[in-house]
Amino acid sequence: MTYLLEAKDLRKQYADKLALRGLNLQIEAGEVFCLLGQNGAGKSTTINLFLGFIEPTAGAAYLNGLEVAANSLKIKQYLAYIPENVMLYPHLTGLENLALFSSLAGFSYKESELLAYLDQAGLPAEAVRRRVGTYSKGMRQKVGIAIAVAKHAKVLLLDEPTSGLDPKASNEFSELLRQLSQQGTAVFMATHDIFRAKEVGTRVGIMREGELVDVRPTAALNANELEQLYLTYMQ
Ligand SMILES: Nc1ncnc2c1ncn2[C@@H]1O[C@H](COP(=O)(O)OP(=O)(O)OP(=O)(O)O)[C@@H](O)[C@H]1O
Known part of the structure; x- marks a missing residue:
């Protein structure tokens, strides 16, 4: 099976900082994967590796089966990126x-x-x-x-897209993401918004110090349980 997004032992070392410690992840069409984690956990590093903006130190990121680092131009046709400020x-x-x-x-x-x-x-x-x-x-x-x-993007990468949006705009944004995922787009979103992650995500991952420490289907948790789980990891 070809996953729309895949990370295999993906690592990123900046000069003196190991920002991502061997990420393994697969995301299918129609999934909305929300990545939670404190400032500096490695969320943007992960997104930048999927975008091909930075090169991995080891391991590989794949987009629609293509290794990102070796196909940095070709993968652009499959993806759309929405940062905090478009x-x-x-x-x-x-x-x-x-x-x-x-x-x-x-x-x-x-x-x-x-x-x-x-x-x-x-x-x-x-x-x-x-x-x-x-x-x-x-x-x-x-x-x-x-x-x-x-552009019929198969993959949508989002880095804190709802930060600073008012609740109505944020709600409308979630609704658009839901529609896109129902049409088969794979969505990968880094966010600090636990409530939004629960509402729009199909799976949620928790990243701590460059490591994906937990992944759950959002249907298995209510928002309070997700918040508690998150806080447990952050202690
Ligand atoms: N270009 C860089 N050079 C050196 N260190 C970096 C660089 N970019 C990020 N880092 C470090 O790597 C770690 C992970 O950063 P990253 O931006 O991925 O975190 P994040 O989870 O997206 O944080 P935030 O929630 O604040 O956006 C941090 O310690 C950060 O200081």
């Missing part, structure tokens, strides 16, 4: 940003199709033709989701 061109409108990023991914859409993607992602119609420099953080996240959907 990087868009501030002088272009949301519509223009979507047109640009989807054309870079090899898709050429009619304006009506682009508008439909933005609408599906929940961007208010009044914002579509406004410069992105005037957008709220939540609006930029929505354009990020529209880009992910328009």
